Amino acid sequence: DGLKKEMAALQEQEATFREILPTIDEVPYDEFYELIQELQRKAEVALEKLDTVATTEKKATVATAKGAPAAAPATEKANFKITVNGGVYQVLTFMHMVETTKRFTKVNSFTIKSKKGATSLPGKKSQLKADYSLDLDVSTYTFAGK
Numbered sequence: 640d641g642l643k644k645e646m647a648a649l650q651e652q653e654a655t656f657r658e659i660l661p662t663i664d665e666v667p668y669d670e671f672y673e674l675i676q677e678l679q680r681k682a683e684v685a686l687e688k689l690d691t692v693a694t695t696e697k698k699a700t701v702a703t704a705k706g707a708p709a710a711a712p713a714t715e716k717a718n719f720k721i722t723v724n725g726g727v728y729q730v731l732t733f734m735h736m737v738e739t740t741k742r743f744t745k746v747n748s749f750t751i752k753s754k755k756g757a758t759s760l761p762g763k764k765s766q767l768k769a770d771y772s773l774d775l776d777v778s779t780y781t782f783a784g785k
Contacts, residue, residue, distance in 0.1 A: 682733035684725035
């Protein structure tokens with residue numbers, strides 16, 4: 640009975656790890672595109688660009704004995720360029736959502752630019768509204784093992 644509980648706990652832990660760092664066979668990058676589109680809708684920004692950058696980096700994290708063949712890469716890194724447009728609150732919300740999603744995602748760099756400049760809303764002199772563009776350079780990873 641104790642062994643069954645331990646096995647169930649380990650399976651649950653494995654499922655959590657696979658959600659954070661899925662294998663490329665289980666979750667192709669199409670799912671990452673879907674995640675970004677979902678975050679775009681939630682943050683209420685306009686998705687202008689979502690491109691895969693050609694560079695992919697593989698890293699072995701498993702040590703091998705001296706003279707043994709090299710281990711297969713344990714993780715694979717994919718880079719994406721994302722551009723969204725919206726108000727300052729919306730673009731910052733989008734960036735926060737990308738950084739804090741369950742899937743392991745890293746924002747390597749970002750640029751926020753004012754597209755039209757700040758303009759006063761009618762009847763509200765103290766409140767400013769502006770359109771902004773957010774450019775993100777993002778990396779995500781997959782586990783290369785089975």
